[in-house]
Each structure stands twice: as C-alpha cells, then as structure tokens.
Amino acid sequence: MKSFVGIFVCSALFGLAIAVAYAWVAHGEIVGTILLGVMTAALAFAASYALIAERAASLDGDDPNISNDRVAGEDLGVFTTKSRWPILVAAGAALGLCGLPWSPFMTACGLIIVVLCLWRMGAESARMNASTTSTGTDR
Amino acid sequence: MIEWMTTTDHKKIGIMYIVTTMTFFFIGGCLAMLIRAQLARPDNDFLSAHAYNQVFTLHGTAMIFFVIAPFGLGLANFLVPLQIGAPDVAFPRLNATAFWMFAIAGIVVFSGLAGYGGAAATGWTAYAPLSEIAEGTGAGQDLWLIGLLLASVSTILTAINLMVTIFLFRAPGMTMWRLPIFVWEIVATGVLILMAFPSLTAVLALLLIDRHLGGHFFDPAYGGNAVLYQHLFWFFGHPEVYVMILPYFGIITEIVATFSHKPVFGYVGLVIAAFAIAGLSIGVWAHHMFTTGAVSNPFFSAVSFLIAVPTGVKFLNWIGTMWKGSITFPTPMLFAVGFMLNFLIGGITGVMIASPPIDYGVHDSYFIVNHFHYTLAGGSMFALFAALYFWFPKMFGTQLSDRLGAWCFALMFVGFNVTFMPMAFMGLEGMARRVYTYPNIAHLGLLNAIATGGSIVLALGVIVFVVDVVTAIARRIPAPANPWHGYSLEWATSSPPPEFNFDALPPIRSRRPVWETPS
Numbered sequence: 206m207k208s209f210v211g212i213f214v215c216s217a218l219f220g221l222a223i224a225v226a227y228a229w230v231a232h233g234e235i236v237g238t239i240l241l242g243v244m245t246a247a248l249a250f251a252a253s254y255a256l257i258a259e260r261a262a263s264l265d266g267d268d269p270n271i272s273n274d275r276v277a278g279e280d281l282g283v284f285t286t287k288s289r290w291p292i293l294v295a296a297g298a299a300l301g302l303c304g305l306p307w308s309p310f311m312t313a314c315g316l317i318i319v320v321l322c323l324w325r326m327g328a329e330s331a332r333m334n335a336s337t338t339s340t341g342t343d344r
Numbered sequence: 345m346i347e348w349m350t351t352t353d354h355k356k357i358g359i360m361y362i363v364t365t366m367t368f369f370f371i372g373g374c375l376a377m378l379i380r381a382q383l384a385r386p387d388n389d390f391l392s393a394h395a396y397n398q399v400f401t402l403h404g405t406a407m408i409f410f411v412i413a414p415f416g417l418g419l420a421n422f423l424v425p426l427q428i429g430a431p432d433v434a435f436p437r438l439n440a441t442a443f444w445m446f447a448i449a450g451i452v453v454f455s456g457l458a459g460y461g462g463a464a465a466t467g468w469t470a471y472a473p474l475s476e477i478a479e480g481t482g483a484g485q486d487l488w489l490i491g492l493l494l495a496s497v498s499t500i501l502t503a504i505n506l507m508v509t510i511f512l513f514r515a516p517g518m519t520m521w522r523l524p525i526f527v528w529e530i531v532a533t534g535v536l537i538l539m540a541f542p543s544l545t546a547v548l549a550l551l552l553i554d555r556h557l558g559g560h561f562f563d564p565a566y567g568g569n570a571v572l573y574q575h576l577f578w579f580f581g582h583p584e585v586y587v588m589i590l591p592y593f594g595i596i597t598e599i600v601a602t603f604s605h606k607p608v609f610g611y612v613g614l615v616i617a618a619f620a621i622a623g624l625s626i627g628v629w630a631h632h633m634f635t636t637g638a639v640s641n642p643f644f645s646a647v648s649f650l651i652a653v654p655t656g657v658k659f660l661n662w663i664g665t666m667w668k669g670s671i672t673f674p675t676p677m678l679f680a681v682g683f684m685l686n687f688l689i690g691g692i693t694g695v696m697i698a699s700p701p702i703d704y705g706v707h708d709s710y711f712i713v714n715h716f717h718y719t720l721a722g723g724s725m726f727a728l729f730a731a732l733y734f735w736f737p738k739m740f741g742t743q744l745s746d747r748l749g750a751w752c753f754a755l756m757f758v759g760f761n762v763t764f765m766p767m768a769f770m771g772l773e774g775m776a777r778r779v780y781t782y783p784n785i786a787h788l789g790l791l792n793a794i795a796t797g798g799s800i801v802l803a804l805g806v807i808v809f810v811v812d813v814v815t816a817i818a819r820r821i822p823a824p825a826n827p828w829h830g831y832s833l834e835w836a837t838s839s840p841p842p843e844f845n846f847d848a849l850p851p852i853r854s855r856r857p858v859w860e861t862p863s
Contacts, residue, residue, distance in 0.1 A: 208520035209511040212619070216535055219623045223647075227627065231640035236575040237630065244539050244626065251538075266428075266514030269522075272851065284432040284844065287350040291437050295444030298497075299452060302490045306483075306556040326437055 207267075210259045213252035220245035283333045290326035294319055352436035354425050355841060357443050359739055361418020362732075364447050365411050370806075371454070372406035375399050377803060380763075384796040386784035396780035397465035398484070402454065404468030405488065409495050410450045412724045413584065416591030417502050419731055420530045422739060424506055426834035427524045429515025429852065431844035434508040438501055445498035453491030456484030464488035467778060469581070472562035472573040476554050489552050496544045499587075503537035506530055515833070517852035524832045524855070525614050529594030532618040533587050539626055540583035547576035571638045578629035586625040588720055590618060592727035593658055596680050599730055600662050602830050603677040604669030607856060610661040617654035617661075624651040634700045635707045641700040648698035655691055659684065674828070675749025679730035682757045686722025690715055693768070708778070711771025717764045729756070729809065736816070737823030741840045748812040755805030762798025766791040831856035 224241035231237060265271055301315020348356060378399050382391040391399065421439065425432055433439050456463035461482020466475040475485055510523070510531055523531075551573070553559035560566035562573040601608045608614065627647040630639035662684060671677070693715040697703045706712060729752070737743045773786040782788055826835040835858045837846050850861040 212531065212535065215619070216539075216623065220539075220626070223623070223627045227640070227643060230643040234640060236572055237639070240543065240575065240579050241626070247542075248539070264512065264514070265516040266512075266518050267520075269517060269519050269853075271516040285352050285436050286843065287347070288352050288437050288440065289350045291352070291440035292349055292444045294441050295448050295494075298445060299448045299490070299494055302493055303452065303487075305490070305552060306486045330437065 207259070210252070210255045213248060213255045217245060217248035217252040220248050283336075285330070285333055288326065288329060290322045290329065293322040294326065297322060350440075352432075352440045353843065354421050354433045354436065354439060355739075355845075357439055358418050358420075358422025360443060361414060361421055361446070362739075364443075364450070365415040365418055368406045368410035368450055372403050372411055373803065373806060375403035375406065377799060379403060380796040380799040382780060383782070383792045385793065386782055386789045388781055391780060393780045394462065394465060397467075397778075398457070398463045400778060401464050401467050401488075402457075405453060405464070405492075406450075407720070408468055408584070408588065409492060410446075410453075412588045412720055412728070413499070414446055414495075415728055415731075416530075416533065416588065416724075417499065417506070419595070419735070420506055420526075420533075420591060421502070423735065423834060424509060424527055424530060425513070426738075426837065426841060426845055427527050427832050428510060428513065428518050429833050429846065429849050430509060430513035431846075433505050434513055435505050439505050442498040442501040442505065445494045445501075449491040449494035449498065451491075452487050452494065456482070456487040459483045459487070469577060470551070471577075472551060472554070472570050473564070475551060476562060486552070486555065489548050489555075493545060493548045493552075496541050496548065499537055500541050500545075503534040503541075507534040507538075510534075515849050515852060518833075521612075522852065522855045524594075525597040525608060525611070525618075526591070526594030526832075528615045529590045529597075529618050532622040533590045535619075536583050536587055536590070536622045536625065540580045540587070543576050544580035544584075547573060547580070550576070571633070571636055574633050574636065575630070578632045579626075582629045582632065583622075583625045585716075585719070586621055588724050590621065592683070592724045592731075593618065595727045595731045595734070596662065596683055597658075597665075598830075598832065599676045599680045599734055600665050602734075602828050603674065603680075604666045604671050605829070606665055606669040607831075608661070609664030609667070610657075611855065613657055614661050617657040620654035620657075621651060624654070631698055631703070634703045645698055645700055649695065652691065652695050652698075659688070674733075674746050675744070675753060676730045676734035676828075678750065678753040679726050679733065682753060683723055683726040683730060686718050686726060686760065690718030690720075690723055693718065706771050708776055709771035710767040710775045710777055713777050714764050714767035714771060717767070722760050722764065726756070726760075729753075732809075734828065735834075736813075737827050737839050738834055739840060740817065741823055742816050742820050743823045743827060744812050744816050748808055748815070752805050752808040752812060755801055755808060757805075759798050759800070759802030759805055763795050763802055764798070766795045766798075770795075826858065831859040833857055836861065 220241065224238065224245050227234075227241055228238045297315045297318030299315070301312045301319060304311025304313075304315055348360065351357065378391065379396070382388055382396055421433070454463070459482050461484055463484040464470065464487070466485065470485070470488065510527055550559065550561045554561050554563060554568075560568040562568045562570050564570055597608055597614060624647055628644055628651060631644040631648045633639050634641050634644070693711070697706060697712065697715060733744055733749055770788060770791050773788060775782055775788055823839045825838050827839070833849075833852070834841070836850050850857050854860055
C-alpha cells in the first residue's frame with residue numbers, strides 16, 4: 206500500500222509544482238492555471254484519501270516473504286462470472302445521451318433504464334455476497 | 345452469444361475488447377485506403393471534399409478512440425489479473441459495463457454515416473467554432489460527440505477498475521516492486537487517464553450544450569472563447585497520446601526481455617521513466633497551440649523537450665536488456681524491433697516540432713502527419729501486433745504461424761515506411777493536411793503516388809495477419825502453457841487459463857516467478 210500512497214502523493218506534489226511553474230512562466234494565464242489547479246486539487250484529495258485508508262490496510266501482496274501455504278484457503282470474496290445488467294446499463298446510457306439533442310423523452314427513458322438496471326445490479330451483487338460462504342473464491 | 349454478452353470474466357471481456365478494437369482497426373484501415381486513393385494523384389475527384397472530410401475524421405476517431413487506446417486497456421483487462429495473480433478484476437460488473445459503453449460508443453459514432461449530412465466532418469479534434477455549427481450539418485457531429493462522451497466515461501471506469509485491482513488484488517508476495525513492467529505502465533496510464541479524461545468529458549458536454557441548449561462557451565460572437573476549446577481539448581489530447589503509448593512501452597519491455605532471455609535491465613528506471621512521462625505529459629498540452637499566439641511557447645517548448653529524456657531512458661533500458669542477451673527473433677520480437685526503429689523516428693521529429701520556430705513552419709502540414717503516424721502507427725500499432733503474436737496462444741490456446749508472421753512484419757514494415765516517410769518531404773514542401781486535393785507542384789504528385797503504393801503493401805501485411813489468424817483458429821493446434829519461455833505469472837497457468845485463472849499459484853519471490861519455479 207505504501208507505493209500506492211506514494212504514487213498519489215508524488216502526483217499531487219508534481220501537479221502543484223507544475224501548476225506554480227506554469228502560473229509563473231505564463232504570467233498567470235487563467236485557463237491553464239485553473240486546469241492544473243483543479244487537477245492538483247483532485248490528486249491531493251486522492252492522496253489524502255489514500256493516506257487515511259492506508260493506516261488500516263494490510264495486504265498479503267505487500268509481504269515479500271509470505272508463503273502461499275499461509276494464505277491457502279483465504280476467502281477472496283465473490284467474483285461473478287456473468288450478469289445481464291452491464292449491457293443494459295450501457296445501452297440505457299447511450300439511449301439517454303442520444304436523446305439530449307433531439308428528444309427529452311428518450312433521455313428520460315435512458316435515465317430510467319440506467320437507474321433500474323443499476324438497482325438490479327446492486328441487488329444481484331448483494332444476493333451473491335450473502336451466499337459468499339458457498340460460492341466464494343479461495344486461494 | 346448470450347454467454348459472451350453477459351460475461352463478466354475479465355479474460356472474455358479482454359478478448360471482446362481486442363476483437364472490437366481490431367474490427368475498428370480494419371474499418372479505420374479501409375478509410376485510410378480511401379484517403380490514399382483520393383490523394384494518389386493531384387487534382388483527383390475520387391472523393392468529394394465533404395466525403396473526404398468525413399473519411400479522415402472517422403479514420404482519426406476510429407484509430408485513436410476505438411483502436412490504439414482501448415486495445416492497450418483491453419489487453420490490460422486480459423493480462424493484469426493474470427500477471428498479478430488475481431482471480432479477476434476488482435469490479436467485474438463495472439468492467440463489463442465499461443466494455444459495452446465503449447462498444448456502443450463506436451456504433452454511435454459510425455452510425456452518423458447513415459444519416460442526413462453524413463458523419464462528423466470536423467477532424468478528430470472537432471475544433472470549435474466549426475464543430476458548433478448545428479444547422480444543416482445533420483446528426484453526424486452530435487453522434488460523434490455522444491459516442492465520445494460514452495467512450496470517455498468508459499475509459500475512466502476501466503482505469504479506476506484496473507488501478508484498484510493492481511493496488512489491492514495482488515497475489516501473496518507480488519509486491520509493487522515485483523510487478524511486471526506492463527502492469528506498472530498500466531498504473532501510470534491509469535493515473536494519466538484520471539488526470540486527463542475528465543477534461544475531455546467536460547469539453548464534449550460543453551460543446552453539446554453550445555450546439556443544442558443555447559450555450560456559447562466557445563462562440564466568440566457571444567463572448568465565448570474558441571481558444572478555450574483548444575485548451576480543454578488538448579489538456580486531454582496530449583496525455584491521450586501517452587495513454588496510447590505507455591501500455592505499448594510495457595508490451596515491448598516484456599517481449600524484449602523474454603526474447604533476450606535476460607531480466608529487464610534497469611527495472612526501477614523504467615518505472616520512474618513511465619511516471620515521469622505521465623507527469624510531464626500533463627504540462628505539454630499547448631505545444632499543439634503554439635501558432636495561436638495565446639499560450640506560453642517557452643514553457644510548453646521546454647516541457648516538451650524534457651519529455652524526451654524519460655523516453656530516451658526507456659530506449660536505453662531496452663538496449664541494455666538486449667545487450668549480450670541470447671536474442672531470438674520470432675514474430676513478436678520482429679515487431680518489437682520494428683516498433684523501436686519507427687518510434688525513434690517519431691520521437692526525433694517530435695523533438696523537432698517541440699521547437700516553436702520549426703513548428704510555425706510545419707504546423708498543420710504533412711510533416712505533422714508523418715510525425716504522429718511514426719509514433720502511433722509505426723510505434724503503437726507495431727507494438728499492438730507484437731502483443732497479438734505474443735499473447736495469442738495464451739488467449740486462444742493456439743499459436744500463430746511464425747512464417748506468416750515474418751511475412752506480415754516484413755510487408756507492414758516496408759509498407760509503413762514507404763507510406764509515411766514521403767509525408768515528411770510533402771510537409772516540408774508545404775502540403776497542408778486535411779485538404780482533399782492538391783496541385784501538382786514540387787513533386788507532390790510523385791511523393792503521394794509513392795505513399796499510396798506503400799499503403800497497398802501495408803494493407804497486404806494486414807491481410808497476411810488475417811490469413812494467419814483464420815488458419816490458426818481453423819487448425820487449432822494446442823499451444824503449451826509457456827510457449828515463449830516467459831517469466832511473468834500468466835505463463836504459469838494453462839493456455840487458455842481456467843475460470844479464476846490459476847489452479848495453483850507458484851511462490852512469488854522475485855520479478856520473474858516462472859523462471860524461478862522448478863518445472
């Protein structure tokens with residue numbers, strides 16, 4: 206996890222450095238300064254979140270000397286192999302966007318499809334997680 | 345069919361990405377042949393001006409948004425969980441959603457061809473205010489905008505999914521500093537996507553608002569700013585170039601190390617170089633706007649020059665990896681070497697046009713067409729074919745022919761260079777890009793005829809590849825688990841891998857777990 210945090214902290218610091226350098230060299234050119242500033246703020250948010258999340262994290266993948274025997278049988282959770290909802294969410298999103306220039310009704314239909322399918326997808330995921338003990342993927 | 349449409353298995357989704365991108369590659373290639381047919385001789389009228397505008401717009405859009413960038417992410421979809429020893433990606437349903445958004449996005453963009461007024465005709469950059477004209481242009485431009493909005497959201501979702509997978513789903517012992525270089529390049533690409541793609545989503549949404557909801561963000565007549573469009577577009581557009589190259593750097597590194605039968609030289613340097621390229625690429629967007637006079641040319645020129653340094657580091661590492669290695673040259677390695685030679689030319693012309701005085705001279709000329717094709721076609725596309733030949737046995741359980749592969753490479757390498765090298769001279773002679781015809785002055789007719797001849801040879805190379813794939817699938821000779829004596833984890837499982845990837849993981853004690861596992 207340390208590398209993960211490092212990537213975002215370094216990216217945020219680099220973003221800050223390049224934003225300041227740009228503002229200075231380009232005499233405060235407004236568009237580029239705002240673009241780099243917003244990007245830096247977003248990276249700083251990600252870095253802060255990573256720093257907080259990292260405190261409680263402990264991953265087998267970070268231990269260079271771990272043996273497979275020690276983690277054998279570890280429950281990795283449920284990995285679904287099929288779901289009908291993703292293609293419907295994508296189709297709904299496309300329908301909704303296609304309606305934007307021409308038909309608010311189409312946009313509304315698309316939005317409803319996306320919301321319903323996401324809801325069903327969430328329910329499907331919850332159902333699978335509830336039966337984790339019988340179908341979970343182990344190492 | 346239903347099984348594939350409802351799958352959330354990362355391997356199947358990866359294969360669907362690759363099949364979809366290759367379909368768009370063939371469509372984009374056919375459009376390129378139409379361009380070359382039109383430009384084969386001066387004052388030609390094979391295509392009308394409007395048809396030509398649509399053809400080059402769709403060619404660029406297809407190759408950038410639906411081939412080169414998504415192929416890298418599609419390959420990552422297939423490979424990343426295998427290379428890090430995970431059973432799948434972190435969010436399998438999100439992964440499937442992103443794929444279908446991408447596939448539908450392509451259909452939406454190309455569906456413009458069927459409507460009144462035809463497809464979008466404003467180039468892959470769709471500069472405002474030209475792209476803001478809504479009246480009389482048909483639905484093509486809107487469909488282009490909507491398609492790319494979907495594609496950009498899909499790309500962001502895929503990047504998040506891959507990064508979470510890499511950070512949290514590594515196998516025991518697969519520390520970050522043991523990750524294969526391809527996986528590191530995907531991390532750098534993911535960071536880059538998160539930094540740059542929101543800008544694309546925003547600029548497309550603003551353009552849609554301008555066109556249909558009464559906005560005037562980019563319309564100077566109402567106090568808008570057309571240069572703002574360029575800023576927002578290129579803030580995405582230049583990092584996008586590196587989204588289209590970083591995964592391919594990873595592919596080349598894996599292939600060069602495997603066929604040099606040596607560990608990667610300068611592993612840490614390669615990782616740092618990937619992140620240096622990603623970081624610096626955020627600060628170079630306005631080198632596409634030198635000639636507007638509205639940007640700080642010294643700043644963008646300096647950062648553009650700087651980006652050549654980490655790219656040079658990568659070349660040094662590839663050469664160092666090959667140095668005193670026991671090198672063999674099966675088809676993937678041929679394409680990898682072809683990549684290095686072509687990309688070097690693209691890189692050098694890139695350094696040239698990073699200099700504003702040179703850029704003022706060659707801006708919007710065929711010199712630029714030569715430059716970006718050497719990086720993205722001679723570079724990324726050659727790496728794409730290297731990847732297909734390298735991982736085809738792992739994906740499909742059968743191997744492509746090395747003999748046909750060598751022919752494919754030879755035809756593509758010769759065809760590519762004969763097509764695109766003359767374009768540097770056309771540009772220096774002053775031939776502008778994106779014009780549908782030209783007068784017969786300064787050898788332009790001869791240079792264009794040579795380029796069209798080269799494109800036919802290049803197309804023959806692609807046809808040989810298709811024959812190779814069809815033959816391999818028809819013969820179905822089973823491939824072994826590790827046909828190339830590869831070192832990363834995907835070679836430790838069967839070809840193709842089982843559901844959830846591994847029956848048993850080997851112990852991971854180094855960056856080359858397969859080489860260090862007794863067979």
